[in-house]
Amino acid sequence: MTELLECRDCGHRTFYEKHRCPECGGAEFDGVAAGTGELLSVTTVHVTPDGVREPNALGLAAFPGGANVVAQLDETLSIGDGVRLVGDRELRATDDGPLRGVRLAAVE
Amino acid sequence: MTAFATADDRSLLDLLLVAAERALDDADRDPADVDSVHVGNMAAEAFNRRSGLANALVGGLGMTGVTARRVENTSASGASAFQSAVAAVASGRSERALAVGGEKMSAADTATATEIISRITHDREYEQGVTLPSFGGLAAAAYLRETDADRRDLARVAVKNHANAYANECAQFNKRIDVGDVLASPSVASPLRLYDCCPTSDGAAAVVVEAGAAATDDPVTVAACESATGTHAVADRTDPLEIESVRVAGERAYDAAGFGADAIDLACIHDAFTILEWLEMEELGLAPEGRAWERTRDGLTDLDGELPVNPGGGLKARGHPLGATGISQVIELVWQLRGDLPDERAVDGASRGLAVNVAGFGNNAVCTLLEGDA
Ligand SMILES: [Zn+2]
Numbered sequence A: 001m002t003e004l005l006e007c008r009d010c011g012h013r014t015f016y017e018k019h020r021c022p023e024c025g026g027a028e029f030d031g032v033a034a035g036t037g038e039l040l041s042v043t044t045v046h047v048t049p050d051g052v053r054e055p056n057a058l059g060l061a062a063f064p065g066g067a068n069v070v071a072q073l074d075e076t077l078s079i080g081d082g083v084r085l086v087g088d089r090e091l092r093a094t095d096d097g098p099l100r101g102v103r104l105a106a107v108e
Numbered sequence B: 001m002t003a004f005a006t007a008d009d010r011s012l013l014d015l016l017l018v019a020a021e022r023a024l025d026d027a028d029r030d031p032a033d034v035d036s037v038h039v040g041n042m043a044a045e046a047f048n049r050r051s052g053l054a055n056a057l058v059g060g061l062g063m064t065g066v067t068a069r070r071v072e073n074t075s076a077s078g079a080s081a082f083q084s085a086v087a088a089v090a091s092g093r094s095e096r097a098l099a100v101g102g103e104k105m106s107a108a109d110t111a112t113a114t115e116i117i118s119r120i121t122h123d124r125e126y127e128q129g130v131t132l133p134s135f136g137g138l139a140a141a142a143y144l145r146e147t148d149a150d151r152r153d154l155a156r157v158a159v160k161n162h163a164n165a166y167a168n169e170c171a172q173f174n175k176r177i178d179v180g181d182v183l184a185s186p187s188v189a190s191p192l193r194l195y196d197c198c199p200t201s202d203g204a205a206a207v208v209v210e211a212g213a214a215a216t217d218d219p220v221t222v223a224a225c226e227s228a229t230g231t232h233a234v235a236d237r238t239d240p241l242e243i244e245s246v247r248v249a250g251e252r253a254y255d256a257a258g259f260g261a262d263a264i265d266l267a268c269i270h271d272a273f274t275i276l277e278w279l280e281m282e283e284l285g286l287a288p289e290g291r292a293w294e295r296t297r298d299g300l301t302d303l304d305g306e307l308p309v310n311p312g313g314g315l316k317a318r319g320h321p322l323g324a325t326g327i328s329q330v331i332e333l334v335w336q337l338r339g340d341l342p343d344e345r346a347v348d349g350a351s352r353g354l355a356v357n358v359a360g361f362g363n364n365a366v367c368t369l370l371e372g373d374a
Helices: B012-027 B044-048 B053-060 B077-090 B110-118 B132-146 B151-165 B179-184 B244-257 B274-283 B292-297 B314-318 B322-338
Strands: A003-007 A029-033 A037-045 A056-063 A067-072 A082-092 A099-106 B036-040 B067-071 B096-104 B187-189 B202-210 B221-229 B266-268 B352-359 B364-371
Touching (some): A037 B132, B012 B053, B012 B096, B036 B053, B036 B077, B036 B322, B044 B096, B044 B110, B053 B067, B067 B077, B077 B096, B077 B352, B132 B274, B151 B274, B151 B292, B151 B314, B202 B322, B221 B244, B244 B274, B244 B352, B266 B322, B314 B322, B322 B364
Parallel strands (some): B036 B067, B036 B096
Antiparallel strands (some): A003 A029, A037 B187, B096 B202, B352 B364
16 A cells, blocks of 8 residues: 545545544545655664564655655665655564555655 | 562562552551552553453452452553542542552563554554654654754763662662663664663552542642543654643643643653653653753753652663553652652652653653642
8 A cells, every 4th residue: 555545524644544534533535645755764673573574674754745654664765865655565474474565765 | 669670570460469558558548448449551461361450459458349440551551540540539439549550571571572562553553563662763863863962962861860760779770870881782773772761670559549638647639630642653743753642631730730840840751762751841841842852961850950850760760560650650759749768869849740651652641740748
């Protein structure tokens, strides 16, 4: 899923699915392309849960429309870099098989 | 409370019983005097394969016929149990309430404990392998970039909290450290290192709350206990340096108490990571935005400073047995406000204290204001 969720009533965007929009209470969301975001912060995590890569480089990125995302970095990136969501990637192994999702990558 | 420890041989239930007995003894009350019991615990099922904690505790105390329940609010379960006890007494439903919080985390290895705790996140966060220190690393990196604080200033938070715990017989660590020790410790979530992070702990804490004139000569008054949720997914906050739940809980508490940040003489802040001490001080109005680090560098948050922060050592050095922490903060304030503590670890002339206990990385926060007699 390289998409964000946009509230049909007020246009608020989020990466994190929920029943209701925190801005207006709306319950309908449409998937929209995330577009180009900016990396606000990065961290390299050295103590990770079982099934998660170690080290795990993570970034916090802001996308247009006010949606922020914390996701694994697909390559080496720095604060201020332009980023996009890329998928789908194998993010962590579980007993029920791998969890797949998006990562942050540099804009081409 | 029990002394917090890396590993305590006693069971979770035994820890809760010891803490409860000590609180009753301190308040000069018997179990029979209590009519409601509020137990704070995050994950006894996962850590200890124990369920039905509240009923087991009251059974152990020989109590029947009381109202009892467990309160779960992840790492703020203790303060939420305290809030539940305060609300029960304030509403008149309970005459005398016992709030007990505890956790025994040593039963799980580090990977398992990390997994249990990371389960509090949103599914989209969980799939990324995000842990609580990950959020701390992201916030710390952003803070160090946006302010003039440097990595050594962050280390000073841990150094201070270890120094404060040195003479605290209930603290997990009675060991002074210096900035070099912090910078030499292994990286956990850059720029945060091991000594920026609180440990996993075993321990329990308890207090008695009652209305009107207390049995003790030197009671401490609950001026306010208020809470607020923030977003569940941390990135749903547009500013990574904001913890809205802490700000709102603080504002509500100041409103309810009728005094503000200026009146606070000492504070117990939820320093699960060094960076959180600064972010929460700023949200609570205890330092201007982007400036809390200067207070640390200038020694204003030291035990003998203008506003001592975490005089008992904080989560960093007193320890962080999840469900016990919020109540241990209240106990530290009570001891300080009553003047019970030896000089070497006492805050001089304190009459108003603040405690903030935070769930997750700001999912929920509980702010308590206490007033002493002095
Ligand atoms: Zn909306």
